[in-house]
Amino acid sequence: MILTVTLNTALDITxxxxxxxxxxxxxxxxxxxxxxxxxxxxxxVLAALGHEVTVTGFTGGATGRIVQDRLTAVPGLVDALVPVTGPTRRTVAVVDERSGDTTQFNEPGPTVTPAEWSAFQETYADLVPSVSAVALCGSLPPGVPVGAYAGLIRTAKAAGVPVLLDTSGEALRRGVAARPDILKPNADELAELTGSHEPLRATRDARRRGALAVVASLGKEGLLAATPEGRWRATPPTRIRGNPTGAGDAVVAGLLSALVEHLPWPDRLTRAVALSAATVRAPVAGEFDRDVFDELVGRVEVTTDVSAA
Amino acid sequence: MILTVTLNTALDITxxxxxxxxxxxxxxxxxxxxxxxxxxxxxxVLAALGHEVTVTGFTGGATGRIVQDRLTAVPGLVDALVPVTGPTRRTVAVVDERSGDTTQFNEPGPTVTPAEWSAFQETYADLVPSVSAVALCGSLPPGVPVGAYAGLIRTAKAAGVPVLLDTSGEALRRGVAARPDILKPNADELAELTGSHEPLRATRDARRRGALAVVASLGKEGLLAATPEGRWRATPPTRIRGNPTGAGDAVVAGLLSALVEHLPWPDRLTRAVALSAATVRAPVAGEFDRDVFDELVGRVEVTTDVSAA
Known part of the structure; x- marks a missing residue:
């Protein structure tokens, strides 16, 4: 069982x-x-790969009920979302059929009360000891303290459960200091954290700040990983065209699923790159194309990063 | 008790x-x-004026539940909406704070099945005999026959209940032939129905097509009424600035409330113009400003239309 945490859930409308x-x-x-x-x-994505997953975070109001109804329809997925008074936010993506461009409107989401935040922390602490890995993903809703992820990382580490962090800004800065097992920033998040736009230097710096391993997602250039076992680059065999929505989330799912299957780092990165590319190529945003995944997983190139020597 | 019919209900999001x-x-x-x-x-608006109102039409899904929850919170309002399988549509209005302009996105709404349309007609026929007036308002959702309003008008007239029609396009064309007591078109709807952009000529023509009385809403020029008792113009005392959303619906509420209070036509028009202006002036779209209404209702100018002589 893998646990994913989404403190700022949403109903995504296109x-x-x-x-x-x-x-x-x-x-x-x-x-x-x-x-x-x-x-x-x-x-x-984890459920589609055949893993059992528990989701927690916050849900509220009519939009929260729609989100939960949809989640319970996914086989292998367990709903452990914690209720809040305010309604779960909506995001509205307007796709212009002529140009293909998207205009996005994101609601702020409900303010979480101190009592609701405490209730979540209890639920989380109850769930963590029985799972094989934890993913902490996305932004913090209003009302949740900025050090939230740092506390959740410490709880997981105290239970001996590996934890991956994928967030941005101050939540990322505070979280990384709590020593997550894997940090998964994109190029912008990595630059914002470290002040360096040079990925090799920035991944090294992010490790010095506390992350045990850093896997940076660099768009079409694939992944750059700096870990205690070594440094690698993993790149897709061809330029993949399509909708990048959800590509980063597919990387997280690839890394976590391969982690709990005890695969070595090069195989984790291969899976993550293939899943990400198969998500970009899928006709529905955020889904992944199984055939593309099966085809690409044998063709991802993983190289040891010699500059680390 | 007044009955309003909204076949294409919505959750309006701003x-x-x-x-x-x-x-x-x-x-x-x-x-x-x-x-x-x-x-x-x-x-x-009718409920805010102190009238008891029953609302019917269709409601479905999570958005329909939100709509119903909000309606039941309004004192004096009775919910007789008929359930449908598909979810009630949303409309999203995006207001640009810099320019004040609005960009609108309207979902198509659920397709009504023949069984659902039959269930509505039964509910409507059960409600009509016990009400003092009926308002049929807005567009028809997918699946409802284009002659729907004509049938609903005949049912009301057979029960001896006065009926007002406020719609557009083919639903208006078919509805007017069933001889509604009051037709409330705006300038565009009137021109589309009659082919004439000259309001005096067009209101006369709309009466020939079947409407017993026609009250055309002409924006800042107020109302032009052609009725069996005479012809009138009613104009607000000053140019009203603000958001015109809901101004036409306020006219309908003004006409209907004054009708069931047995007021003469000039008083009905005065109330409708004052309510409409008080809606344009209100800070919240579609609400009306009670103080503005109270102030304007004594200052609306109603003139007998001499050109009708």
Whole structure:
């Protein structure tokens, strides 16, 4: 059982319109709704890979009920979301069919009360001892203390459970100091954390700040990993075109699933890159294309990073 | 008791954003949700005026539950909405705080099945005999026959209950032939129905097509009424600035409330104009400002239309 934490869950709504014209009225031609928030996306990919996953975080109101109804329909996925009074936020992505471009509107989400935050911490502490790995994913909702991830990392480490952190900004800065087993930043998050836009230097610096291993996702250049066992680059065999939504969450799912299967680092990175590419290529944002994954997993190139010598 | 019919109910969501920039991501600074659809707006104004109102139409899914929860919180309002399988549509209005302009996205709404349409007609036929007036408002959802309003008008007339129609396009064209007691088109709807952009000529023509009385809402020029008792113009005393959302629904509520209070036509028009202006002036879209209403109701100018002589 893997545990994913999504403190800022969402109902992701996608609208298709023939052409976006600001300050006019649009008839939406297609509406797609799905549970959102990085940890829920990671959980869906893990479940599709055949892993049992428990999801926790916060849920509230009518939108929260829709999110939970959808999650319980996913085989292998256990709902341990903690109720809050305010309604789970919506995100609305408006896709312009003419250009393919997306215009995004993100609601702020409910403010979590101190009592709700305490209730979550209890639930989390009860769940952690029986899982094989934990993923802490995404932004913090209003009301949750900025050091939240640091505390959750310490709880996992005290229970001897490996923990991966995927967040940004101050939550990332505070979290990394609590020594997560794996940090999964993208290029921007890594640069913001370390002040360096040079990935090799930045991953080394992120390890010095506390992360045991750092796996940076560098878009089309694949992954750069700095770990206690060595340093690697993993790159997809071809330039993958498509929708990058959820590609980073697929990397997290790939890393975690391979971790609990006790695969060595090069195999973890191979799986993560192939899953990420198969997500970019899938017709539905955030899903992954199984055939593309099966085809790519044998063709990802993993090289030992000689510059680390 | 007044009955309002809203076949295409909605959950109206308003987002405020600092500035709308197409093809970028926006943090929404304020979210406001309210039940929508013209008949529900009319019902809210009627309830605020102290009238008892029953609302019917269709409701479904999680969005429908939110709409119903909000409606039952309104004193004097009775929920007789008929369940459908598909979810009630959302509308999303994005207000650009810099320019004040609104960009609107309207979901299509659920397709109503023949069985659901039959269930509605039964509910409607059960309600009509015990009410003092009926308002049929707004567009028809997918699946409802285009002649729907004509049938609902005939049912009301057979029960001796006065009926007002406020819709557009083919639903209006088919509905007017069933001889509604009052037709409430705006300038565009009237022109589309009659082919004439000259309101005096067009209101006369709409009466020839079947409407017993026609009250055209002409924006800042107020109302133009052609009735069996005479022809009138009613104009607000000053140019009213603000948000016109819901101004037409306030006209309907004004006309209907004054009808059931047996007021003469000039008083009905005075109330409708004052309510409409008080809605434009209100800070919340679709609400009306009670003080502005009380102040304006004594200052609306109603003139007998001499050109009708």
């Amino acid at each position: 609208y298709r319109v023939p052409s976006l014209r600001p300050h006019t009225s649009h008839r939406v031609t297609e509406v797609v709704e799905r549970p959102g928030g990085k940890g829920l996306n990671v959980a869906r | 987002y405020r954003v600092p500035s709308l920039r197409p093809h970028t991501s926006h943090r929404v600074t304020e979210v406001v949700e309210r039940p929508g659809g013209k008949g529900l707006n009319v019902a809210r």
